Amino acid sequence: MTALDIELQSVTKSYGALPVVRDLSLSVPRGEFLSILGPSGCGKTTTLNMIAGFATPSSGDIRIRGKSQVRVSPEHRNIGLVFQNYALFPHMTVAENVGFGLKMRKVAKDEIADRITDALDSVHLSGFADRYPRELSGGQQQRVALARAIAPRPSVLLLDEPLSNLDLKLREAMRIELKEIQAALGMTFVYVTHDQEEAMAMSDRIVVMWGGEIAQEGRPGDIYRHPKSRFVADFIGRSNLFAFSQSRLAGTGTEVLLKQAGLALISAQRQQLVGEGFVCIRPESIRIVSDAPAGAEPVNALTGRLGRIVDLGAQLELSVEIAPDLSILLVQASSEHGRLPAIGDVLQLSISAEDVRLLPG
Ligand SMILES: Nc1ncnc2c1ncn2[C@@H]1O[C@H](COP(=O)(O)OP(=O)(O)O)[C@@H](O)[C@H]1O
Numbered sequence: 227m228t229a230l231d232i233e234l235q236s237v238t239k240s241y242g243a244l245p246v247v248r249d250l251s252l253s254v255p256r257g258e259f260l261s262i263l264g265p266s267g268c269g270k271t272t273t274l275n276m277i278a279g280f281a282t283p284s285s286g287d288i289r290i291r292g293k294s295q296v297r298v299s300p301e302h303r304n305i306g307l308v309f310q311n312y313a314l315f316p317h318m319t320v321a322e323n324v325g326f327g328l329k330m331r332k333v334a335k336d337e338i339a340d341r342i343t344d345a346l347d348s349v350h351l352s353g354f355a356d357r358y359p360r361e362l363s364g365g366q367q368q369r370v371a372l373a374r375a376i377a378p379r380p381s382v383l384l385l386d387e388p389l390s391n392l393d394l395k396l397r398e399a400m401r402i403e404l405k406e407i408q409a410a411l412g413m414t415f416v417y418v419t420h421d422q423e424e425a426m427a428m429s430d431r432i433v434v435m436w437g438g439e440i441a442q443e444g445r446p447g448d449i450y451r452h453p454k455s456r457f458v459a460d461f462i463g464r465s466n467l468f469a470f471s472q473s474r475l476a477g478t479g480t481e482v483l484l485k486q487a488g489l490a491l492i493s494a495q496r497q498q499l500v501g502e503g504f505v506c507i508r509p510e511s512i513r514i515v516s517d518a519p520a521g522a523e524p525v526n527a528l529t530g531r532l533g534r535i536v537d538l539g540a541q542l543e544l545s546v547e548i549a550p551d552l553s554i555l556l557v558q559a560s561s562e563h564g565r566l567p568a569i570g571d572v573l574q575l576s577i578s579a580e581d582v583r584l585l586p587g
């Protein structure tokens with residue numbers, strides 16, 4: 227069995243009468259990169275603050291390496307922190323910034339020097355020890371903040387939206403770098419973000435939060451392919467979400483009747499939902515029929531007029547009106563097209579039953 231670094235057991239946090247984190251249970255195995263992902267205000271920072279010890283749970287328990295932390299002060303929790311505002315000391319060199327916490331803890335001088343070297347090595351800033359923060363780029367400053375957090379060799383590192391102040395290119399580069407640093411250190415990371423691409427790119431596992439609760443947890447690809455609710459389908463990636471009014475078991479799957487236009491769709495999921503619900507169809511899973519592989523699984527055939535086309539270079543986004551006031555979004559790799567379809571063209575679409583996900587209403 228994998229050793230657990232962090233356990234949250236039915237943790238609730240209320241401010242006044244209002245619970246902002248509700249009955250949250252979560253286990254993080256040692257060495258995992260876990261992301262807590264959700265929209266602003268869903269309780270991510272509050273959850274992280276409780277793990278760090280800056281906020282006390284109203285009820286429930288938090289354990290680190292098996293030991294209850296409720297009565298342990300933040301400085302005794304052996305946790306590293308990296309926040310959005312990394313706040314390096316401007317009058318201290320990189321090395322002094324990284325060693326600051328160790329000096330406060332009265333670690334021996336030689337030991338501090340070794341750990342500064344190791345930490346700067348880990349974040350690929352070996353040659354920068356004597357620079358001042360103002361002599362570094364934003365990305366380098368953030369890596370110094372990371373080095374400062376890992377220098378005391380904490381058992382876990384908590385990161386709260388650490389990349390949100392960086393511009394897009396740098397943010398994308400830092401995602402990969404952070405993941406590589408984490409893997410090299412073998413350290414448990416709990417990473418908070420509202421950015422689903424960021425969470426998808428870095429995490430071993432994602433916990434999606436909504437309204438103080440866990441909406442879904444799992445590996446990034448699994449959550450994307452098998453969202454359990456309308457919220458998750460909408461929040462993670464893009465999707466076509468259509469309401470249906472009825473469902474019935476049909477063949478090996480389920481047939482649903484869309485509210486709009488009375489279109490029927492077949493889902494491979496065998497699950498008769500009582501009353502209304504939603505189907506989720508990812509834009510890249512829809513094919514224009516001439517592209518459909520021969521002898522494919524049972525498919526849903528739809529016909530519609532192309533209403534909009536956006537050429538993004540690598541990708542095409544097409545909006546096809548499959549019924550009055552009902553458009554479906556398709557994303558296709560540009561290279562698949564010799565000739566771009568024109569607005570007004572009638573297109574035959576097919577969707578594999580496997581790609582029609584049923585969601586409760
Ligand atoms: N100290 C506090 N007092 C009262 N309400 C708070 C406090 N901290 C956070 N909240 C509320 O708790 C909710 C969750 O906040 P937070 O955990 O910061 O969300 P997130 O990090 O996901 O954006 C928000 O509605 C916020 O206003």
Ligand SMILES: [Mg+2]
Nearest residue numbers: 270271272386
């Ligand atoms: Mg926050």
